[in-house]
Amino acid sequence: MTGAAAPEEAAAPAALAATVTGRGRGGEPAGGGPREARARRLRRGLRPWLLLAPALLVLAVLLFWPLVRVLQLSLQDYGLREINTGESNYIGLGNYREILGDSFLWTKVLPNTVVFALACVLLTVAFGTLVALLLQRLGRVWRTICSSVIMMAWAMPAVTGTYVWIWVFDPLDGVVSGGLDALGLIDPEQTNWFTDRWAFYAIAALNVVHHGFPFVAVTVYAALLTIPRELPEAALMDGANAWQRFWRITVPVIRPVFLVVTILSTIWDFKVFAQVYLMPGGAGSNEDVLNLGVWSYIQSFSRNEYGMGSAIAVLLTLLLLGITVLYIRLLSRERDEL
Template sequence: MSTDTTDPARHRNGNRRRDRGRTPDPERERHLARRRAQRTRALRPWLLLAPALAVLAVLLLWPLLRVVLLSFQDYGLRQIYTGTSNYTGLDNYRTLLGDSALWSTVLPNTVVFAVVCVALTVITGTLVALLLQRLGTVWRVICSTVIMMAWAMPAVTGTYVWIWIFDPLNGIVSGGLDSLGLIEPRETNWFTDRWSFYAIATLNVVHHGFPFVAITVFAGLLTIPRELPEAALMDGANAWQRFWKITVPTIKPVFMVVTILSTIWDFKVFAQIYLMPGGSGSNPDIFNLGVWSYHQSFVKNQYGMGSAIAVLLTLLLLAITVAYIRALFKERDEL
């Protein structure tokens, strides 16, 4: 009969003594220390952001998820009272995409209005930024303060100011054109026609949005080395060539940021449309996606359909933003 004389405890103790007797590898220790430091550096920002991310998850992600869930339901006053859910699958989306008003009125109003507003906002803000760059210190402070007042004005207040300006009977525009004999105020209402309605809304949105673009682009202009435009000027480049060949490529990330933010803001404009005469529902020809979603939800009490419209607007914004960013990165990689 054979016996195993190996003692596990003695074996472990012997391994520990052999490990203590080995000479440590400095290179391996440095490598392990670097890996620990890298993991700590990678984890530290997320630990610092964790409280803010948790708040955003509660305030943003849960409402977004709730809207998505409602878009798959026939959800109205009955469901609110009873607390029940009536899932209908994709019926809301089928009804929405099959509605002729979406394609003939609501979607064109949303897309065309947003594109025009973004273009005019970025162009106007850029021109104002170039003006600020050429002004002296005193006038620069005065102009910056004035344009920031337009940005600080609440959207509701600004909308009512523009309503007063274009009031058919007592507005400045109607009164001025009446004094020139060009219109009859009692026969002219700027808010009933689809095109004049959105022209006023465009003035309102651009007036409220261009200060942000102007200040942001002006801050980008200050980062351009002075030697670049001076060298181009000595080479005979005119103002347009200096702007297009030097300014735009140098601060292209700034233009990307202001364009994306303006696109998001202008596609989901609500107050500037809803508060104008006819915008709250009496004139369906001027609905955009935001106002249409509100009208379906809180006027017709069709919360599922309103949620589907909101999801469609969100998907449209994501598609435009992703396409724009991909185009910019592709252009950068080709340089």
């Protein structure tokens, strides 16, 4: 044992010297020298980008170029004549000045977009959280049934769901109008839910919440399963009621999940299109109910003012980018606190 250990003991000083001097036994730089080390770091840094290159190339073709093209059109007075001739008619920021100087943006379109989105987010997160708490209390069989029904609502296309709600609130043959008429509360021939601005967006909000709450419910329910059972049990023994256990234990523990579903719902609800455009009056005949997305579409494809429509789309994109930046910063802050 002593003879076998002698070579290792003799090699230890040599290894230590090689570590200190950066040279091997033959006097060569250990690890290939600084140049080789830089090359290895470069290859290590480029490897993730090489793996992501195909996906980034596809995104550049499908996403980046259309964004660049929309930005170019927003700086032009671009209509049918320019499409036929292929000419460019750059007017700088003229479209943006016209849009930002139009009172219609500030009194109708922007309030419709912002207030509607915030209301939908609040209702979606609140209702989805209540459904998640219900799923937590149900047994396995009923939880499976309710989860399946919830997923059916989530899987319904936005177009289909919109036409269902249009039928429900149809002024003459709808379920709501028929029920209220039977109770003597309204006259269906004189009531149209889609002409009033607030009633229009109330129906649209029901549509959006119905389509969006399953995502919140499933996500929050998954987060509830991660809460240690000892925490609510200890709070219950201390005399805390259900409301106190929810605000003092559930919300702080799964706060990052609430943040994620809230920000994602905000992004989705700000760019709602089909739920507004497909409803009666939402395609432009009732200008009081236009939001930014529908207004951009109508300016481009109904009035052939592609430059103006592109400028509106750019403003909506900037608004969504601001929300996305806020989302990333809040997530980073949550991660740092954890």
